[in-house]
Amino acid sequence: MSTKALPDPSRRSETARRAILTAALDLVAEVGYAKLSIEGIAKAAGVGKQTIYRWWPSKGVLLFDAFLGLAGDGDAAALSDTGDLAADLKLVLRATVEELNDPRFDLPMRALHTEIVHDPALAADYAKRLDEPMRELKKDRLRAAQRAGQLAEDVDLDVAVDLLFGPILNRWLQRTGPLTPEYAERVVDTALRGLRPREP
Template identity: 85%
Template sequence: MSTKVAPDPSRRSETARRSILAAALELVGEVGYAKLSIEGIAQAAGVGKQTIYRWWPSKGSLLFDAFLTLAGEGEAAALPDTGDLAADLKLVLRATVDELKDPRFDHAMRAMHIEIVNDPALAADYAKRLDDPMRELKKARLLAARSAGQLAEDVDLDVAVDLLFGPVLNRWLQRADLLTHEYVDQVVDTALRGLAPR
């Protein structure tokens, strides 16, 4: 006589969570952030609205989790260090261009930037879980370059990160059609000329 195994509620919860995150990403690409609704996400995921509200306080926080899942939260690694700072930065920024031009990332990221401006709690969560850890990884790579004599000793690493990565985000937000590998190569070359030892 076979015995029935009780269903695992944690597995069911994880399946529902993944369905919700996938539905949010798909819908924001189809209808845009303004028309994205918890009701629509719940219907697409086959769950009740209360299930979503139990895990996320707003559609902005839900979309942020969906984006992190797509991007691979917890998989952030140190920037490459081959000894050639320019080549390493170009590699990272070219990959960033490819990611930002991927429609799955583009729609979610644009929606998140809109929501972060209006939602202080989401802005704090974004800083804590994504922006601050990534900034520390970038600064660590630049610190190694400064220690190797590739950057001036008095370079402020926070400013250097902004000089290298800020133009890419700005161009994506305002002129995405002009965001290319060639552009980021020029950003790196121009910034490093100013940051080099004098």
């Protein structure tokens, strides 16, 4: 009973789609999120504005799609498992820190997170399509550690993942301190050992 005529995806121009996503990423990295405009993306992509409005409901969703294309390339890999949990976690957290410090990722990811903060629907989409798959990979590694006796049996794996990655993401987004590999290692060590003193 919808009165809005939806566009026919089978007629969609793949050329235009790609040009738009590429232009969006280029522009957000170049001028920053605040100055990113649909008008600018259309011009940079050599595309009519309507072609953007036809296929994306908002700048946030467009950016998300663009970001998916960026991240989707080499992300499917499982976390490395050398048998040494601490080392493996430090490896992945250091890699995360490096990625977040790379301007190529930093600006578009900040833009995406901004949109997520204000758009619950986008947040849900993000959680389902990006966060959850990667969270599963992390939990897989933690499960293996549990089997190997390197992780407590009764730990809530979601809380564990949050404990390891939350501090890094937070420090990145809010710049409450320098985001260094050393910080990442300290987080891993502290999270694994816990805050309480060792029993004597």
